[in-house]
Amino acid sequence: MTQAFRIENGGLINRDKKLSFKFNGKTYLGYEGDTLASALLANGVHLVGRSFKYHRPRGFFGAGVDEPYAVVQLYRNGETEPNIKATEQELFEGLEAKSVNCWPSVNFDIGAINNFLKIFLPAGFYYKTFMWPKSFWYRIYEPFIRKAAGLGVASTKHDKERYEHKYEYCDLLIAGSGPSGLAGAYAAAKNGAKVILAEDKPRFGGSLLTSDVNIGNQSGKDWAEGIIAELKTMPNVVVKNRSQIFGYYDHNMLVMSEKVSDHLPSTKKYHPNKRLWYIRAKEVLISSGSIERPIVFGNNDTPGVMLSSAAKEYLKVYGVLVGRKPLVFTNNDSGYETAIEFKKHGVDPVVLDSRKNPESEIIDEAKNLGINIKNSYVVVAAQGYKKVKSADIASISEDKKQLGKIENIQCDCICVSGFWTPTVHLASQSGNKTKFKEEIDAFVPGQSKQNEITLGAANGVFSLEETLKTSFTAGSELSKKITENDNKVAIPNVVEKKSSQHDKFWCVPLPKGKNYKRFLDFQNDVAVSDVEIALREGYRSIEHVKRYTTLGMATDQGKTSNLNGLQLVSEIENKVVPAVGHTTFRPPYTPVSIGAIVGREVGKHSKPTRKSPMHSWHEKNNAVFVDAGVWLRPRYYKRGNENLFEASKREAKNVRTNVGVCDVTTLGKIDLKGPDAAELLNRVYTNAWLKLPVGKARYGVMLREDGIVMDDGTTTRISENHYHMTTTTAQAANVLSHLEYYLQLVWPELNVNVVSTTEQWAGAAIAGPKSRYLLQKLFPNSDVSNEGLPFMGYMEGDLFGVKARIFRISFSGELAYEVNVESDYGNFMWEKIMEVGEEFKIQPYGTEALSTLRIEMGHVAGSELDGRTIPFDNALEGLVSKKKDFIGKRSLQRSAFIAEDRQRIVGVVPLDKQTSIPEGSHLVKDDKAPLPNPKLGHISASCWSVEYDNPFSLAILKDGKNMIGQKLFAMSPLKNKVIPVEIVSSHYVDPKGERVRS
Amino acid sequence: MLYINCPHCGMRSQNEFSYGGDASVIRPELNKEVSDQEWDNFVYNRKSLRGKHLELWQHISGCRQWIKVERDTATHEIFRTFKADEEVA
Structure with missing residues (x-):
C-alpha cells in the first residue's frame, strides 16, 4: 500500500487527495493527477502485460500517446473498455484495470512458451504455416491464434454512455500546447483571431512541464501556466485539454476527440463520455512536438x-x-x-x-x-x-x-x-509531402499543401528560442491576414542550455555468439531479425515489409518504431533513408472510440423517425408499426391475440366487403405551379398530360434516362396552372431533385415552380364498396355520386368546417377515395372518419393489408419498381406514349428492352393452394436440374389472397407474356422450400377493373 | 469533408450537398433523332478522369439549387463554382 517509488515532494500531482484503485485484483494508492501508469510505477509495479506474439513480459515504455506496451482492459462504472493506454488513463477513485493478452495471469502466462519457440515464429510464420490443410484455418488455426493474441476484449453489452458531435469554425486551430502552440495561440489571440488550442494531455504546456528552461524570468512551466490562464479569459479563444486532434481532412477540416469523462469515476449527468469536434479552420498551426525514439x-x-x-x-x-x-x-x-x-x-x-x-x-x-x-x-x-x-x-x-x-x-x-522524431502525422495527412532532414535523421513536413504550418519540434526545430520566435511571428502573421489587426506581441527572452550534435547511431550490433532479440516494434513483437527475413525473402517496398512483418501496424501505429525500421531497411539495402521512403500516415493518429465516431446516431437515432399527424391515434388503437423508409407506419391493428397474418387478413377482407381507412400521409407530395407545369409533366411522365382538365387526376409513370421506371403516382390538376403530384413514400426526395434537375439545368425555359408539400397534408385512403356512403356522410354538402365525382375525379369539400381535398383514386382496386386535410387537422379528420364510418363497419388497415390488396389486383409497387424494370415489365406499356418524347424514351429502343422474351409481371399460385411462396424465391423449370439451375424469374411480392383464400404472389418472369398457364417451381434455398406453382395473370382479382369505376 | 462555395449561399460543408455527376454532359434535345452511339454517350459513357473535372452538385439541405463545381478529382481542390445558368469560361 506504500508508494515506495514516490519522491517526497515535487511533481504536479495533488498530494492532498489520495485515490485507491485496483490492478489485476490488487488494491493500490495513488494521487489525484496521476495516470494509471504513474500510480503503478509509484508502487513499484513494472509488469503490466504480455506481448502480442511471444507473450514476453511487458512494462512501461513511454508516458503518453506513444506507449506501445501498457495497454490494459479498463473497468468503470459497470462497463469495460479494451485498448486503454495506462500512460493516458487518468487515475480516479475506484478505477479497476487488468492486464491483457495473458492467461492465466500476467505473472504466469502459458502463452510465454511462444517465447521459447520464437525460432519457429519469425515474420511470415502464420502465412507460411497455416496454409494447409485449408479446412483447418477456420476451425482450428484461426480461433486458436485469436485466443492467443489480442489486446483486450470488447464489451458485447449496449454502451450506456452518450457521445456527442460538435461542428466548429475558427480562424486558427492549434494542435498541441507546447511552447510553439502557446506562442502561436497567444499572438493570434491578441490579434483578435478566433483561436482553438487543443492539447491531448490533461495538462497544458507540453515539453515546458519537464524541461529546465526560463522564459522571461520565469520557469518554462510557470510561463506556460500564465499564458494559458490569460488565454482562458479571452472570449475569442477556446482552450481544450484531453482533446486529441487525430485527423486532418480535405479543405482544412480537422477532427478532434475530446475525452469529457474518462478521468472521472462515472460520467456526470447530462454530460457525454466523449465529444467529437469537426473543426473547419482557416489556418492550422501544427505544434504536435516530437517523440523520443x-x-x-x-x-x-x-x-x-x-x-x-x-x-x-x-x-x-x-x-x-x-x-x-x-x-x-x-x-x-x-x-x-x-x-x-x-x-x-x-x-x-x-x-x-x-x-x-x-x-x-x-x-x-x-x-x-x-x-x-x-x-x-x-x-x-x-x-x-x-x-x-x-x-x-x-x-x-x-x-x-x-x-x-x-x-x-x-x-x-x-x-x-x-534522439527525437518530429510528429509529422497531421501535416502528412493534410497532403504535405514530408522531406528527410539529415541533421536530425528524421522526416519533417515539406511544402504546405493546405492552409497549415508546422512549427517547433514537429518541424524538427529543437531550440526553444527559435521555436518561440517563429511561433509568435506565425501567430501574428496568420491572424493579421484574417483579422487585419496588427498588435505586436513582445517575444520574451529565453534561457536554455545549448545541445551538442547527436550521434546517428541507432542499433547495437550483436556480440559474437549471442542471439539476443533486438526489438524494433514493441507492440507487435517485430525484431531486427524479422525485417532481415522479409528482405531476404524478396520484400523490397517499405509498404510490403510493413505488411509482411507487421512493423508499425499495432494500435500505436509505430510511433516509436517506424524510423528505426527505415534505418534498418536502408542499411541492408544500402540506400539512404529518404530513398526507402516511409509508409503513409493515415488518420486516426491514435485509436478513437467507435462510440465517439458514431456519436448520437445509434439505435433509433441512427435515422430520423417521421410520424404522421394521426400517429397517436394509431398508438392508442393497438397499431403495430413498421419502418417505411424513415416513416413509422401502422403495419396492422392488433385485436386480442391476433398475429400479423390474421389481423392483416381481417383488415383486407373488411376493405373488400365493407370499408377501410388507411393512413397515406407518408406518400410524397409535390406542388407544381406555373404556366408550363403541364409541359413539364408531359416530359417527365411517359403518358400524355397536356389535355388533363382541371379537377381531374391521372396516373403516371416516370422513367430515368436509361429507361428504367423511377417512380409512379397520381397527379391532379387543382386549377389552371396548379398541379398536385404524389410520389411513392420511398422516392419522394429523389423525385423532387429529379424535377429540379430538369427545371434548373436542362429546360430552364420552362416556367414552373416545384416544392415539397409532403408535411403539409395529412392523407386518409377510404376504400371499399361502402366508401361512397361514408363519403356522403362526411361531406353532406358535396355531390360525391359516381357522376359528381367520377373515377379519377377531384373536388374540394368541407369536412365539418375543415377544408379538404377529395381525390377519387384507388390503390386497393376497390371503389376508393383519398381525403387530404392540412396536417394540423389530420387527427380530427381521422376521428371523424372512424366516428361516421362506424355504421358501415369501418376498420383501419395497415401496410400489410394494403399490400395484400394491391398484390391481388396486380398493382405494382416498390418491389416491382426495383430499379431494374421498364414499363413493359410491369405491364404498364399502355401508358407509354408513342407520339411524344419524354425522359428515358430513347432508351426503350434498346435491343434487350424490346426482346421477344422480355421479362414481365405475372401472378403465381402454388399448386396445393396452401403453401405461401417466400418473397425472393427463384422460378425454375426443373427443380432437379444441376446447379446452377437457370433462373427464369423471381417472386417480387407475396400475400394471402382474401378474395380466393389461397396464397398469391407476383413475379417478374422471363417471357412472362407467354408463360400464363405454365407449371414451374418456386425455389427458396434460404427457406429450404421447393414449391410447384402455376403461372397466372397478375390481375388476379377484378381483371377488368370494374370496382374502381362502380 | 469538402467545403463548397455555393454561389447562392456561400461556403457550406459537403454534407449539405449531393453529387450529381459530370456537368459537361448535354442532354440531346427532345423529339430529335439520336443515334445509338450518341444516346449511349449521354446516358452511360463518362470519362472518369483524374484531374480537373466540372461536375454537378445540388445544395439539397440549403437552397436546393443545382450548381457546377470545378474540382480536382485527385486532390479534391475546388477551383471555381458556378450557378446552373452561368457560362463556364
Missing part, C-alpha cells in the same frame, strides 16, 4: 527499459522514480537531462553515451554534479526476465561495428534516448 539493443523490451524522456516526465510531473539504480543510454544530450533530474533527487545514474567526446552546457552540468559518464559505451543487452536486473555493456568502436569486452553492471531501469 529508442536505440535498439538486445532484450530491449524487458520491463524497466523505457524512453529517457518518459523517466523524466514520471519524475517531474508525477514525482515518481522509475528506478533507484538507473542506467541512461543515449546518443544525444537528452539523456543527460534525465540523468540530472535523477541526481537532483538523490539517485545516482550511470550514463552511457555512444558518442566519443561530446561537449555542451548540459554535459558540463552533469559532470559538475558528479554523474558517472561513460563515453563510447553502449548497452549490449538487458538482463532480467520480468524486470531489468542488470545490463551487459561494452565500449564501441568509432565505426560502431566492434564491441569491446562485455561487462555486466547492476541497474533496475534503462532509460534510452536515440
